[in-house]
Amino acid sequence: xxxxxxxxxxxxxxxxxxxxxxxxxxxxxxxxxxxxxxxxxxxxxxxxxxxxxxxxxxxxxxxxxxxxxxxxxxxxxxxxxxxxxxxxxxxxxxxxxxxxxxxxxxxxxxxxxxxxxxxxxxxxxxxxxxxxxxxxxxxxxxxxxxxxxxxxxxxxxxxxxxxxxxxxxxxxxxxxxxxxxxxxxxxxxxxxxxxxxxxxxxxxxxxxxxxxxxxxxxxx
Amino acid sequence: xxxxxxxxxxxxxxxxxxxxxxxxxxxxxxxxxxxxxxxxxxxxxxxxxxxxxxxxxxxxxxxxxxxxxxxxxxxxxxxxxxxxxxxxxxxxxxxxxxxxxxxxxxxxxxxxxxxxxxxxxxxxxxxxxxxxxxxxxxxxxxxxxxxxxxxxxxxxxxxxxxxxxxxxxxxxxxxxxxxxxxxxxxxxxxxxxxxxxxxxxxxxxxxxxxxxxxxxxxxx
DNA sequence: TCCTTATCGAGAATTTTATATCGAGAAAAA
DNA sequence: TTTTTCTCGATATAAAATTCTCGATAAGGA
Numbered sequence: 001x002x003x004x005x006x007x008x009x010x011x012x013x014x015x016x017x018x019x020x021x022x023x024x025x026x027x028x029x030x031x032x033x034x035x036x037x038x039x040x041x042x043x044x045x046x047x048x049x050x051x052x053x054x055x056x057x058x059x060x061x062x063x064x065x066x067x068x069x070x071x072x073x074x075x076x077x078x079x080x081x082x083x084x085x086x087x088x089x090x091x092x093x094x095x096x097x098x099x100x101x102x103x104x105x106x107x108x109x110x111x112x113x114x115x116x117x118x119x120x121x122x123x124x125x126x127x128x129x130x131x132x133x134x135x136x137x138x139x140x141x142x143x144x145x146x147x148x149x150x151x152x153x154x155x156x157x158x159x160x161x162x163x164x165x166x167x168x169x170x171x172x173x174x175x176x177x178x179x180x181x182x183x184x185x186x187x188x189x190x191x192x193x194x195x196x197x198x199x200x201x202x203x204x205x206x207x208x209x210x211x212x213x214x215x216x217x218x219x220x
Numbered sequence: 221x222x223x224x225x226x227x228x229x230x231x232x233x234x235x236x237x238x239x240x241x242x243x244x245x246x247x248x249x250x251x252x253x254x255x256x257x258x259x260x261x262x263x264x265x266x267x268x269x270x271x272x273x274x275x276x277x278x279x280x281x282x283x284x285x286x287x288x289x290x291x292x293x294x295x296x297x298x299x300x301x302x303x304x305x306x307x308x309x310x311x312x313x314x315x316x317x318x319x320x321x322x323x324x325x326x327x328x329x330x331x332x333x334x335x336x337x338x339x340x341x342x343x344x345x346x347x348x349x350x351x352x353x354x355x356x357x358x359x360x361x362x363x364x365x366x367x368x369x370x371x372x373x374x375x376x377x378x379x380x381x382x383x384x385x386x387x388x389x390x391x392x393x394x395x396x397x398x399x400x401x402x403x404x405x406x407x408x409x410x411x412x413x414x415x416x417x418x419x420x421x422x423x424x425x426x427x428x429x430x431x432x433x434x435x436x437x438x439x440x
Numbered sequence: 441t442c443c444t445t446a447t448c449g450a451g452a453a454t455t456t457t458a459t460a461t462c463g464a465g466a467a468a469a470a
Numbered sequence: 471t472t473t474t475t476c477t478c479g480a481t482a483t484a485a486a487a488t489t490c491t492c493g494a495t496a497a498g499g500a
Contacts, residue, residue, distance in 0.1 A: 015487065019431055023423040027383070027406050041447060049408050052489060057448070069447045069495045086427050087434035101325035108321035115423055116430050155433060163247070180433040182426065186247045188269050196436065198429040202420060203243040203335055206402065207306050209418040210336050211239055213375060213400040214307035216416065235457065261477060272459055277479070289477045290466045 018059045022082050024049055025059070029079045041072030088116035095154050095178075096122040097169040098161030099129055099139055102184060106160060107135045117156065121148065142172065149176025156180050163187045238279045242302050244269055245279070249299045261292030308336035315374050315398075316342040317389040318381030319349055319359055322404060326380060327355045337376065341368065345385075362392065369396025376400050383407045 028048055032040055042056040049056075060073065063085040067073040083089050091113055096103055099122050106112075107119055122139045124130060129139045140148070149157075157173035159166055159181060166185035173181060180196040183189055189197050248268055252260055262276040269276075280293065283305040287293040303309050311333055316323055319342050326332075327339055342359045344350060349359045360368070369377075377393035379386055379401060386405035393401060400416040403409055409417050 013435070014431065016428055017487070019428045020424040023406070023421065023427045024408060024419075027423075028408060031407075043447070053447090054449090054489060055487085058488085061449080067448055068497095069449090070445080070497050072447065085431065087430045090434075092430070092433075101328040105321035105325035115426050117426065155437070156429070179436065180429055182429055186243070187251075188244065188248065194436075196429060196432050198425055198432075199244075200422060200425040201243065203247075204240040205418055205420040206335050206337065207243045208236055208239045209376070209400055209402055209416060210307045210312070211234065211305065212416050212418075213312075214310075215233070216399065216414075217375070237457070263477070273477090274459060274479090275457090277477095278458085281479080287478055288466065289464075289479090290468085290475080292477065 014062050018062055019086075021051070021055075021059055022063070022086060025056070026079060026082050029075055029082070033075050033079065037075055039071045039074050040078070042067070044072070086116070088114070090116060091118045092116055092156055093118050093120045093152065093154055094156040094158055095120070095145065095149060095173065095176075096137070096158045096160060097124075097142075097145070097173065098159060098165070099124045099126070099134055100160060100162070103158075103160035104134055106158065107137045110135075119158075120152065120154070142169075145172045146176040149173065149178060154178060156182065158182045158184070159189075160184045234282050238282055239306075241271070241275075241279050242283070242306060245276070246299060246302050249295055249302070253295050253299065257295055259291045259294050260298070262287070264292070306336070308334070310336060311338045312336055312376055313338050313340045313372065313374055314376040314378055315340070315365065315369060315393065315396075316357070316378045316380060317344075317362075317365070317393065318379060318385070319344040319346070319354055320380060320382070323378075323380035324354055326378065327357045330355075339378075340372065340374070362389075365392045366396040369393065369398060374398060376402065378402045378404070379409075380404045 025045060028045060029040065042053045042060065045051070046053040046056045057067075060067070060078065063081040065073060065078055065081040094117050096106060096119050099107070103122065107122060112118065119137050122134060122137050123142050123145050124139055125142050130141050132139055154176065155178060157170075157178045157180070159169050159173075161169050163185050166183065166187050167189060170181055170183070170189045170191060174191060174195055178195070180198070181189065181191065183197055183199050184201065186201055186203055191197055245265060248265060249260065262273045262280065265271070266273040266276045277287075280287070280298065283301040285293060285298055285301040314337050316326060316339050319327070323342065327342060332339065339357050342354060342357050343362050343365050344359055345362050350361050352359050374396065375398060377390075377398045377400070379389050379393075381389050383405045386403065386407050387409060390401055390403070390409045390411060394411060394415055398415070400418070401409065401411065403417055403419050404421065406421055406423055411417055
């Protein structure tokens with residue numbers, strides 16, 4: 001590869017493993033900020049979280065910040081850089097579909113604004129819930145979803161309905177012009193090209209745990 | 221590497237990506253079982269979930285089942301094989317710490333037995349909650365956690381407390397002899413060697429979504 | 441001022457994970 | 471029966487992610 005070709009290389013998309021680690025750095029960094037520390041090294045972060053220092057540096061590099069030898073990274077700057085990179089500084093309005101126990105819990109978790117998410121409305125089919133509010137978020141009829149999503153230019157939809165209803169919920173969100181879906185239903189959603197789906201399925205995480213545990217116990 | 225060395229290679233641990241995909245196969249397979257289908261090919265699974273057929277076959281291989289040319293895999297057998305592999309057939313008793321909105325939602329989700337988990341008790345510091353039950357699970361004082369975990373030989377602890385209380389909860393669970401922690405608090409837990417921690421942090425999943433969405437929108 | 445130490449960041453090497461290729465075998469069609 | 475088609479599973483290749491190596495550089499002593 002010539003030098004010119006090297007210069008022309010397109011910017012690589014951020015690896016997903018990197019994206020998943022960044023929030024973990026962020027939590028640690030916010031903790032360190034409280035303690036009054038001004039800077040932190042990749043070595044320290046790595047030891048604290050059980051990663052490799054080079055990996056931490058490479059991850060941080062994606063966010064666009066530069067460190068300095070001997071001292072490392074400025075904590076405040078690094079926090080800002082990660083939040084910026086994840087787009088957690090621009091609070092995005094979102095719809096939540098399904099106000100069962102998980103949906104209710106999510107509406108009750110007051111911190112999503114720290115992660116760039118703001119629930120402006122929730123939707124449900126249950127007549128008992130429509131018209132009420134859950135933790136200050138109004139619950140509306142599903143029939144209003146498409147039109148309202150269009151008018152409000154909503155980009156993110158969160159699906160917390162049971163599996164059988166998930167595809168229909170997704171279809172409505174997409175019809176309403178949604179760009180990204182955070183799916184908690186244990187099912188694979190079929191969506192047109194251009195619509196992002198992130199599956200937050202707990203069972204995936206649980207699978208890792210139960211398998212490894214069984215493995216560990218079998219070795220006792 | 222000589223042939224002998226090759227033969228002596230130790231059995232590799234299952235890759236985490238594989239463990240995360242297996243539950244997705246399982247959900248699809250259970251759906252197919254309902255429709256009455258008897259067998260399914262890796263090609264079909266792959267197309268349905270957007271994976272590569274070879275990858276699906278490799279994943280399935282880990283669970284120990286063999287398919288047959290032209291028809292693929294027996295659905296019932298495959299379901300059983302995956303569940304066995306993830307240890308979801310042996311229901312494991314678990315403690316849940318923290319009965320806030322998320323903890324309550326989890327106790328309310330009646331399906332964890334399908335994933336090998338059974339909540340036998342929940343713990344909280346809130347005097348108002350102690351002594352009551354949430355969806356049939358008794359809520360006990362944190363003071364009883366260690367002793368009860370020891371006596372009941374509990375292996376899995378689920379942490380759904382706020383971040384500031386998570387490490388203390390983990391310490392108690394570990395003192396009680398727990399082997400694996402499913403952590404929902406946005407914090408890195410420090411645990412001794414041998415204790416498994418699986419972070420189910422929603423923020424990690426959300427980071428992937430918000431970053432990619434911002435990226436996609438910026439390209440419009 | 442010079443020396444020692446800790447760290448970054450670039451690039452190489454390694455490991456892990458994903459995808460492609462292809463022979464063999466089973467089912468269905470001819 | 472023979473041919474065609476589809477799929478598995480073994481092996482090879484490619485891509486992605488992680489880890490190692492090392493020169494450069496800033497900070498804090500000696």
